[in-house]
Amino acid sequence: MFDAHFHPGGISAAEKIFADKSFNKEHCGLRGFCCSSSENDWEAALQAASEYCGIIPCLGIHPWHAADFNRDAEARLRHKLILTGAFIGEAGLDFLKPHRELQEKAFESQLRLAAELKRPIMLHCVKAWGRLAEMLKIFHPPCFIVHSFGASLQIMKELSSIGGYFSFGPGLAEPRRKKSRAAFAQLLGNAYKESIPNGLFLFESEGGKISETVKAAAEIAVSNGKYCGLEEAVREISAMAEANASAFLAKAGLMPEGGALRK
Numbered sequence: 001m002f003d004a005h006f007h008p009g010g011i012s013a014a015e016k017i018f019a020d021k022s023f024n025k026e027h028c029g030l031r032g033f034c035c036s037s038s039e040n041d042w043e044a045a046l047q048a049a050s051e052y053c054g055i056i057p058c059l060g061i062h063p064w065h066a067a068d069f070n071r072d073a074e075a076r077l078r079h080k081l082i083l084t085g086a087f088i089g090e091a092g093l094d095f096l097k098p099h100r101e102l103q104e105k106a107f108e109s110q111l112r113l114a115a116e117l118k119r120p121i122m123l124h125c126v127k128a129w130g131r132l133a134e135m136l137k138i139f140h141p142p143c144f145i146v147h148s149f150g151a152s153l154q155i156m157k158e159l160s161s162i163g164g165y166f167s168f169g170p171g172l173a174e175p176r177r178k179k180s181r182a183a184f185a186q187l188l189g190n191a192y193k194e195s196i197p198n199g200l201f202l203f204e205s206e207g208g209k210i211s212e213t214v215k216a217a218a219e220i221a222v223s224n225g226k227y228c229g230l231e232e233a234v235r236e237i238s239a240m241a242e243a244n245a246s247a248f249l250a251k252a253g254l255m256p257e258g259g260a261l262r263k
């Protein structure tokens with residue numbers, strides 16, 4: 001299963017699953033976007049990608065660390081991106097946290113790099129959806145994924161019209177996360193009649209396990225009458241998420257090859 005969002009620390013848990021078996025890192029099935037939060041974990045994300053052929057590193061500055069970002073850090077990020085071919089992230093806006101101006105500055109720099117170097121960017125957004133959409137429209141990154149998506153259908157429609165993909169995590173299981181659940185149901189194509197293209201959802205493990213995400217998503221699909229049983233739903237939506245991830249990678253200029261993702 002392609003994991004659209006995790007951090008270097010999340011890998012050790014996955015490794016333990018394989019610890020007792022003769023474990024081949026080339027074929028372990030560990031695939032996805034390994035995101036960094038600050039300059040401190042860029043190397044860890046790159047290291048993960050060097051050990052597992054299915055992992056794509058993403059280097060960036062999370063909005064929570066925007067205060068650490070300056071011209072020097074931007075130059076170092078640019079240099080690393082050129083050197084490694086990494087994607088960008090995790091970047092974005094979180095208006096529940098301080099330093100809005102610094103957050104916008106750091107986000108703008110990373111959007112400019114995404115556009116200039118033609119790299120996909122992995123986004124984090126909390127209570128800043130209008131501003132996020134505005135900035136994406138100004139700077140036009142080639143493609144982007146909003147991780148742990150939880151905004152209105154209107155915002156989803158707006159972001160999908162400018163090339164956005166949407167990733168969902170284990171939080172889908174929580175009934176209070178109504179927007180996230182409604183957004184996933186919409187993308188699955190059965191809950192509303194809004195005009196949003198098919199094929200835009202991915203799954204992630206951040207905050208739990210990817211199997212928990214898939215199970216929660218399957219339960220939503222079954223409760224909406226899309227499938228009769230949980231097993232069938234898990235199988236079908238896993239295949240859909242895989243196909244969506246492949247489509248995103250193709251858009252980003254990467255093609256799945258022999259079961260592994262190669263640049």
Ligand SMILES: [Zn+2]
Binds near residue numbers: 005006007090206
């Ligand atoms: Zn994250």
